[in-house]
Amino acid sequence: MVDLRFEALSASYGRIPVLHAASAHIAGGAVTGLIGPNGSGKSTLLRAIAGLIPARGEVSVDGEAMTGDAARTRIAYMPQDVSASSSLTLLEVVLLGRLKSLGLTVPAAILDEAHAALDRFGLGPMAGRTLDSVSGGQRQLAYLAQALFRRPRVLLLDEPTAALDLRHQLVVLETVRAMAGADGIAVMIAIHDLSLAAQFADRFICLHEGGIDCIGGAQEVLTPEKLRRIYRVDAEVVQGPDGKPRITPLRAALAAP
Amino acid sequence: MTMARGAAPVALSYRALTTRRIAMLVMGTTVLAACLVGDVLTGPAMLSVGDVISALIAPSTAPRMTAVIVWDIRLPMTLMAIVVGAALSIAGAAMQTILGNPLASPYTLGFSAAAGFGASTVILTGASLPLLPSMTVPLAAFVSCGAAAALVYGFSRVRGMSPEVMVLAGIATLFLFQSLQSMVQYLAAPEVLQAIVFWLFGSLLKASWDTLPVAATILVLGTAALVPDLWRLTALRLGDERAAAIGVDVRALRVKVFALVALLTAGAVAFVGTIGFVGLVAPHVARGLVGEDQRFLMPMAALCGAILMTAASILSKLIAPGTVIPIGIVTAVVGVPFLFALILRGRRRHW
Numbered sequence: 001m002v003d004l005r006f007e008a009l010s011a012s013y014g015r016i017p018v019l020h021a022a023s024a025h026i027a028g029g030a031v032t033g034l035i036g037p038n039g040s041g042k043s044t045l046l047r048a049i050a051g052l053i054p055a056r057g058e059v060s061v062d063g064e065a066m067t068g069d070a071a072r073t074r075i076a077y078m079p080q081d082v083s084a085s086s087s088l089t090l091l092e093v094v095l096l097g098r099l100k101s102l103g104l105t106v107p108a109a110i111l112d113e114a115h116a117a118l119d120r121f122g123l124g125p126m127a128g129r130t131l132d133s134v135s136g137g138q139r140q141l142a143y144l145a146q147a148l149f150r151r152p153r154v155l156l157l158d159e160p161t162a163a164l165d166l167r168h169q170l171v172v173l174e175t176v177r178a179m180a181g182a183d184g185i186a187v188m189i190a191i192h193d194l195s196l197a198a199q200f201a202d203r204f205i206c207l208h209e210g211g212i213d214c215i216g217g218a219q220e221v222l223t224p225e226k227l228r229r230i231y232r233v234d235a236e237v238v239q240g241p242d243g244k245p246r247i248t249p250l251r252a253a254l255a256a257p
Numbered sequence: 258m259t260m261a262r263g264a265a266p267v268a269l270s271y272r273a274l275t276t277r278r279i280a281m282l283v284m285g286t287t288v289l290a291a292c293l294v295g296d297v298l299t300g301p302a303m304l305s306v307g308d309v310i311s312a313l314i315a316p317s318t319a320p321r322m323t324a325v326i327v328w329d330i331r332l333p334m335t336l337m338a339i340v341v342g343a344a345l346s347i348a349g350a351a352m353q354t355i356l357g358n359p360l361a362s363p364y365t366l367g368f369s370a371a372a373g374f375g376a377s378t379v380i381l382t383g384a385s386l387p388l389l390p391s392m393t394v395p396l397a398a399f400v401s402c403g404a405a406a407a408l409v410y411g412f413s414r415v416r417g418m419s420p421e422v423m424v425l426a427g428i429a430t431l432f433l434f435q436s437l438q439s440m441v442q443y444l445a446a447p448e449v450l451q452a453i454v455f456w457l458f459g460s461l462l463k464a465s466w467d468t469l470p471v472a473a474t475i476l477v478l479g480t481a482a483l484v485p486d487l488w489r490l491t492a493l494r495l496g497d498e499r500a501a502a503i504g505v506d507v508r509a510l511r512v513k514v515f516a517l518v519a520l521l522t523a524g525a526v527a528f529v530g531t532i533g534f535v536g537l538v539a540p541h542v543a544r545g546l547v548g549e550d551q552r553f554l555m556p557m558a559a560l561c562g563a564i565l566m567t568a569a570s571i572l573s574k575l576i577a578p579g580t581v582i583p584i585g586i587v588t589a590v591v592g593v594p595f596l597f598a599l600i601l602r603g604r605r606r607h608w
Contacts, residue, residue: 050502052498052501052502076502079499079502081496081498084495086494086495087549088495088549092549093495096488099488099489099492099503104552111271127271128274143499146503150503
């Protein structure tokens with residue numbers, strides 16, 4: 001089981017601080033939902049853990065400090081943006097996930113594995129299509145296939161279901177959860193859809209104004225009071241048939257609490 | 258699961274794609290060979306095909322005049338066309354990749370204008386190197402080109418080498434050096450002005466066995482330095498953030514490739530003058546033919562650039578028989594139909 005820790009992570013864009021002193025311990029084999037309103041620092045936290053932006057604080061995986069190359073090989077981060085102006089084929093996109101194994105020729109075993117990664121999301125028959133000729137959702141799936149192909153110890157996904165239809169939202173989250181369970185990797189998913197999050201995440205980290213507001217299970221974090229305070233919405237939270245909360249946002253709360 | 262069934266067809270279809278790309282490279286080489294021959298066969302001297310071939314095969318037995326024309330005038334020009342075309346096209350392809358911008362080329366970022374300024378200044382002042390007078394103008398062009406690159410780099414560094422800033426800085430540099438160059442032209446006496454304008458047109462007549470090895474060496478070294486970064490360059494096509502996430506040091510890569518582009522461009526334009534368009538259009542043609550995998554794109558771009566230059570060179574000798582129109586004028590005439598055809602044909606799938 002992977003053991004991901006980050007300690008007092010702080011980051012700023014220019015002079016504007018966007019993340020202050022975030023600390024948590026994330027165990028492998030489970031999916032952690034990263035929630036919070038727009039601008040609360042979700043993407044920044046993921047980027048800081050992946051070592052892609054300058055940040056103060058410490059990140060370790062299995063006790064090893066993550067800096068530079070170590071972070072690149074163990075942590076896979078998938079950005080939110082799915083726009084693309086490239087005519088690389090989907091197979092090439094996935095292959096790029098293992099930059100270091102690619103030379104002037106590409107080994108057949110790597111090709112097969114890349115294709116299997118695409119197949120996982122039903123993109124096998126489209127392996128030869130170019131990135132700019134497929135839909136945003138299909139691009140998102142290809143990027144996800146790339147992230148899986150890297151065989152990371154830590155998988156950080158920024159809004160992986162934002163561009164996807166209902167079925168593919170489930171396919172993606174089921175696949176990721178199965179991976180977490182089978183390989184014991186640590187998965188963090190920044191996600192806006194709270195009901196979907198409640199269905200697939202084992203734990204939640206809730207960010208509010210650049211800091212961690214609360215960490216816990218769905219029952220503790222997804223409560224009407226917290227949603228009102230953090231998201232400033234009135235929401236109805238009911239127990240679904242699977243025992244997990246279903247959240248129905250009702251109206252934007254008028255005043256700050 | 259699907260892997261057992263899926264594996265074989267994939268390896269096959271990818272191999273088919275690779276085969277097709279290699280076939281394109283072979284085809285490009287063949288066309289280039291034909292252009293090379295065609296270029297050596299044409300010229301204002303109106304030599305017959307037989308004369309040229311016998312002079313090529315047995316220079317010692319051929320009439321002295323014919324041997325000189327073929328060996329000391331036509332062949333250096335043809336080979337220089339290939340070297341310059343390849344260098345400008347590789348530079349353009351690399352520039353378009355690191356800046357993520359289809360409009361980027363050594364020309365649009367002011368490198369060529371800077372070379373023109375350097376050359377015209379030296380022509381105006383009449384300065385000359387003590388030991389290598391023939392290298393004075395090329396060296397001035399080369400140094401000035403390097404200065405333009407340093408200027409763009411200096412500006413962009415402040416803002417973390419973002420592509421947008423680099424493009425803006427490049428365009429500003431283009432205007433700056435164009436103005437300076439106009440100033441030099443304005444100050445020049447009529448006969449000096451003529452020499453300057455002739456240089457600026459860009460012409461292969463400047464090619465010789467002295468300058469060719471220098472240009473070729475710069476091409477080989479600059480290209481070789483790109484080879485270890487081909488996959489990283491391909492990764493850059495996913496955007497900066499994704500490239501960084503899979504382990505590319507985007508900033509360092511951009512600086513390194515930018516320096517190589519400056520070197521390749523300076524090496525090319527220093528010896529033949531400002532030749533636009535090849536660096537813009539040839540990479541697009543190459544991309545349309547073999548896709549964005551830089552392992553294939555770079556050699557294909559080199560071939561397309563060389564083909565475009567030699568084809569333009571042939572045309573420059575055919576337009577007005579008995580004279581050679583400066584090739585810088587002709588490249589755009591040959592290049593524009595290529596570019597339009599490419600745009601009209603639209604995007605195509607690669608396999």
